[in-house]
Amino acid sequence: MTYFNNIKKIAYEGPNSTNPFSFKYYNREEKINGRSMEEFMRFAVSYWHTFTGEGTDPFGQGTMVRPYNNLTGIDLAKARVEASFEFFEKLDVPYFCFHDFDVAPESDSLSETFKNLDVIVPMIKEYMKTSKTKLLWNTANMFSHPRWVHGAATAPNADVYAYAAAKVKKGLEVGKELGSENYVFWGGREGYETLLNTDMKLELDNLARFFHMAKDYAREIGFDAQFLIEPKPQEPTKHQYDFDVATGLAFLQQYDLQDTFKFNIEANHATLAGHTFEHELHVARINGMLGSVDANQGDMLIGWDTDEFPTDLYSTTLAMYEIIKNDGLGSGGLNFDAKVRRGSFDSDDLFYAHIAGMDAFAIGTKVAQRMLEDKVLEDFVADRYSSFREGIGLDILEGKADFHKLEKYALELDVVKSNKSGRQEHLKAILNKYLLETISEK
Amino acid sequence: MTYFNNIKKIAYEGPNSTNPFSFKYYNREEKINGRSMEEFMRFAVSYWHTFTGEGTDPFGQGTMVRPYNNLTGIDLAKARVEASFEFFEKLDVPYFCFHDFDVAPESDSLSETFKNLDVIVPMIKEYMKTSKTKLLWNTANMFSHPRWVHGAATAPNADVYAYAAAKVKKGLEVGKELGSENYVFWGGREGYETLLNTDMKLELDNLARFFHMAKDYAREIGFDAQFLIEPKPQEPTKHQYDFDVATGLAFLQQYDLQDTFKFNIEANHATLAGHTFEHELHVARINGMLGSVDANQGDMLIGWDTDEFPTDLYSTTLAMYEIIKNDGLGSGGLNFDAKVRRGSFDSDDLFYAHIAGMDAFAIGTKVAQRMLEDKVLEDFVADRYSSFREGIGLDILEGKADFHKLEKYALELDVVKSNKSGRQEHLKAILNKYLLETISEK
Amino acid sequence: MTYFNNIKKIAYEGPNSTNPFSFKYYNREEKINGRSMEEFMRFAVSYWHTFTGEGTDPFGQGTMVRPYNNLTGIDLAKARVEASFEFFEKLDVPYFCFHDFDVAPESDSLSETFKNLDVIVPMIKEYMKTSKTKLLWNTANMFSHPRWVHGAATAPNADVYAYAAAKVKKGLEVGKELGSENYVFWGGREGYETLLNTDMKLELDNLARFFHMAKDYAREIGFDAQFLIEPKPQEPTKHQYDFDVATGLAFLQQYDLQDTFKFNIEANHATLAGHTFEHELHVARINGMLGSVDANQGDMLIGWDTDEFPTDLYSTTLAMYEIIKNDGLGSGGLNFDAKVRRGSFDSDDLFYAHIAGMDAFAIGTKVAQRMLEDKVLEDFVADRYSSFREGIGLDILEGKADFHKLEKYALELDVVKSNKSGRQEHLKAILNKYLLETISEK
Amino acid sequence: MTYFNNIKKIAYEGPNSTNPFSFKYYNREEKINGRSMEEFMRFAVSYWHTFTGEGTDPFGQGTMVRPYNNLTGIDLAKARVEASFEFFEKLDVPYFCFHDFDVAPESDSLSETFKNLDVIVPMIKEYMKTSKTKLLWNTANMFSHPRWVHGAATAPNADVYAYAAAKVKKGLEVGKELGSENYVFWGGREGYETLLNTDMKLELDNLARFFHMAKDYAREIGFDAQFLIEPKPQEPTKHQYDFDVATGLAFLQQYDLQDTFKFNIEANHATLAGHTFEHELHVARINGMLGSVDANQGDMLIGWDTDEFPTDLYSTTLAMYEIIKNDGLGSGGLNFDAKVRRGSFDSDDLFYAHIAGMDAFAIGTKVAQRMLEDKVLEDFVADRYSSFREGIGLDILEGKADFHKLEKYALELDVVKSNKSGRQEHLKAILNKYLLETISEK
Ligand SMILES: [Co+2]
Ligand SMILES: [Co+2]
Ligand SMILES: [Co+2]
């Protein structure tokens, strides 16, 4: 059966099209700097928000009107698989992502949960044979079931820890089975509610042990996906251990895991941690740790994770700027970890929202690429730091300076007269010009 | 001359005293767990807020009524030194802290600035000979003068970098001269205003080079003070590189500086970074990096650094809890990086405020000590994690588990039934009881 | 049957009791300023958090272990009524509060929903006959069911508006039937998600019409409960119309409703709106609009409504200070709109949490009462504003001044020399002293 | 003499111009819907940020390099007047705004302060004779001098209150003298630092008395400027009484001042209060209280007022959308209450920044106008609320419904089936399309 009967394959029709079910800017095959848009952006649909999500919030029940709302249990799970591949095809996206819990029902019993997975995973594999859509990453949900109430790999309970290991073991096997290009760890409950009852040191040690075991097992079964940590500062826990990229980096270095992991960076998690999206991408990039992206946006006046579809063109432009400077995302991609608003409850809204997000990133990619080609920021930066390419500046960079030499230089100088304006306002005007003119010059 | 004529030496008079210029709870010589309160808390007065600060804010001029307001330049600087030692003596504190800029006027000219220091530092040294008050730490102000507009050790200008090196070189010499027990780096402008004009990688590399040079020079001159980084997420910069302890830890590890530094943790900086004060202390403690404390408090509804005197007893208790678990602060102390409100403009308020802060920490120390003696939280935590002291839990801790073994265990278990309540509400009630009853049992 | 078998009636046993199931400070019959603690605080249990809440959060399923977890539908509803009255009796509280939806299952069908209420409400009434516990307020849940997705009395859909009217009509009838002393309006979805699709003016006009109709109907049926608006800035909506007390006040004045309503003020809603709890109480009080209180607390580092049980003694003290100055809450009370943490999943935690909250308010009441009796703040304030009790100040207050007279006065004065310190730090130290000493003097 | 010698009059040169000192989008005489851009936007330069501001921040001294930096006192004030009119002419703006304190030095002595004004105001008047640039509004600075430490019209000191009256009296006279079209009240210190020492009721009563006296005096001297209140939630005070538009509205209604005042809405103040800029404009508009605009933007990750130049095109578009729906700002305008970053210290940056802001609003105006002409949102909204134009919905609007009628209707309906998707994601995509395509179609 089909689920989204009124929707045809979404095609690029250009900005003047009046068809709301068309791409206005995302033109899959159009080349940007030698790569097709599809290769460039590597979009993924997130299974949880798009097929499993019901539109609940802390004060309300589900609102989503879905063609499989009448089903339950394994039947519902199967219908969602069918619907998802129809959706992938109509949207023509190259990737999808899922948690085990999204695709197959989880029960109190581990064996039963595994059985459900053993029904659904082969079904997904079968669909993938005839679909272009591949698995960007999979992961294990270790935050929804009540057993994770105090954490999973950082639980104060060894039973829970073992249970988590079993789930991730299965997740790695599923990832290998479906050819997943990455495997994600988001530690939604790996943190604390109150320090009054917490042994943080033990929990962090255990978490590191867990990651080492995961790495060993992946190697054992020949699953060579990139491991990714997805930082988030809080929610659901009061304080999550992988607060942001820098915190993750400290942890990975301490426990000798920095070569095993990269980061999966979510825009809304960045802003909840007090950073811009581009800041987190930047920090990961200059440390060689930029792995993949959860493409969404938050509401800056709201203190929780709203996971909105990304439509802010400043954000998509500055994100793509970092990604292009990173020479792309490697095995990563742009996963829409984004949900339609609770009031956008029609299935049509799923298409509208993905179109909005894909168009927004297509625009951002073009603008960022043009800015990089014109070196409009790069040249400004090079000039700004030029004093480090000669004289005392070069000495500093080459390790030929010490405090004696620098003091001598400074005393001769005595007064600093060489500071130059940072030109922030002008650079922002240039960004606006590129935003408006790159597209209009199409 | 004397400056605070109406004030006598502040003495402990107990809670029933009606003398506002007395300690109600801080009893300098009273022993807690074998150490006097003075040794335990190692209070320091911060020179900048107490003697240099004028009560300006972004919308207003100074309001502080000080006995030396009629002076300027080096005369003002000298009067402040005199006043400060009178203040230290009347408050009977063991330590003080300063930036170079606080004690001696800074000019555009480096040589002139050094000359001013060379007048004031010997004067301070002379006063210290007859004073009990020692130097907890000194530092170089590299954020107030316009030359630091784009940073100091992370400036895009090599001249500025050299200038910063000269200032820190001098600072290390001054620290040695005055017997400072620590040397602090707070990078108020070591960050960025906008990524559009910033080469973050170069700036961080330069910062690390700077720290290595500082370390080398301190060793060269035999200055063995503990180096401290004071994290802050932002303000004055839009984004500061030493965002919080975890970020600092990542940086120090990357650049092989983790053995050279510890952290100076400020309560208000913690909360601005989205953490509690005790969280930052805890993270530093379990990493062996808890060096010293800037004891103040913020207003949780205000988005900037208010540097209020610490009076919240929950905060002082939970901070002292971490500090006692750390077996004290070593060469560090509790420095009041706190300023009287702009409306508390009398010199009397300087005494009121320090008394309020010292009493609040005296109370917090007693309550924390009692809680630790009674093991009221420690026992709860030990029990909560007891599953890691035997069986599969012990295997995990001892590195004897892998995903095969854990999965086998989990499948045999099949359903998790061993989770226990975290009891957060009850633990908070216990904290209240200790807060109220520890003191009343005096 | 009984539900909380291991719990006996919670008694006052004083701070030295080692029985965790006892009040340490709340002594029901103890008189404070002539009124018993019970009369003073008028505690209420909130039905939704305590009996209906399951411990779900946006990332997790329910965790609460409750004796009626095996039931569903109307059987579950009945069991909860039984359990609730057992709980009220064991806790010995004078009041409870509920939404229609908490006590009786809501279905898509209005008539069916009413039928369910018609089963449960008489059952509650029957229980109330033999219970001391009365109904502080009831309300209609118009935010959980998907029909309210775009609002209730501010919905863009007249059908929904009519449905909301029917629900509130029923709510008023139920309130009258059960002798409710207040009726609450919390407009969880009365706001907007985006201005792009919103006619705010029409929505506000409709809301005012709705309130007038509610007032008319209550008068018609002789239900003389106090109407209360409970402000909240956001969540679940992006922006809620009753943002805070001031916003509510503007609305009520505009639509001639200021005599019909007072405010039900929740601590956590206050802080989410950028105010302290005591600020909101104060603003309501000086406008004669302080009706009732949702007694809880938020986590100041978390951007959503955590509805924690109130344990912060500063907060309970400063809240009670306002309430005592208001000469109590009239028909209002202190309703624990608070939920045990998701990790505090035992039924025992329900008792621990309420005990913690009741003890915290008992302490706060005593401290506030003592501070008022000693006039320690009142005298300071009176002195601070004393210039308005004579001369030009009195002229200003009595309307005898204009700009001519004031300019003449100011020019004669020419320089202001009469400002006095605000003494904030000293006042905070005094607050600490009262907090610690009031209780120890028991 | 001239001050900005290297700058010629800034002309519109279109987006393809490579001259950084040209408008790319703001074309003064170009008509939008029959009005020239100049008339439409009514830009004003704020004297304080542009001529008086020195680039200080709480941690740093001034950085601004200005041609009059060598002067002091009244000479400096005069040079600034000269420079400002040169700047106005080169930028070709129709308006400017100032506080008394910006244009003339303020001393401790009121008479001396008045004398300074009496030198500068005639000089400004003389310049205005030959300049096209008029005075949008003036105001009295009652927050910078230490005398305002506890407030001005809400001070606890009657002397200060009288002093404030004298200042505003003078301000009204100056406004009349210079033909100001509005008079602004921003109560930077009209609020409190702590409730512990505050009589809020007395302060608010006094504030209202003050406003009535101001109104009376303006009428007396025939100064018919529009009075404007500029809300801000906090900073410099911990809590400011005019928190936001709604709070201001409550106050104005309570004290019968709603016909005397409109609001001057600042973008950055809106976001600090937890609202979007367009929200505040919207609330003022639907209440007939939208008077003028302080056009700037904040950094959403920063908790203080950054007063950045407005460059965010979403913000300028949505702001202009409200302003156009308001049929313009009447006697108000778009005042750049914005400062160049501390690192943008060249005089050139003053031009870059104003160009960036003016271009951003020109773009926003065009996009908003086009969206309104196409009724792309208006039609969606009309359809969304269409149920209120017939049947039961119309009854509700016309006051023909009561709870009986609505309950009857709802029971017949029994189940709500008529909700429609809010389409937020699609509407945001439409906004993006208008943003990009409006300009490219030029
Ligand atoms: Co994500
Ligand atoms: Co998210
Ligand atoms: Co500090």
Ligand SMILES: [Co+2]
């Ligand atoms: Co600070």
Ligand SMILES: [Co+2]
């Ligand atoms: Co509530």
Ligand SMILES: [Co+2]
């Ligand atoms: Co709440």
Ligand SMILES: [Co+2]
């Ligand atoms: Co403004």
Ligand SMILES: [Co+2]
């Ligand atoms: Co501002």
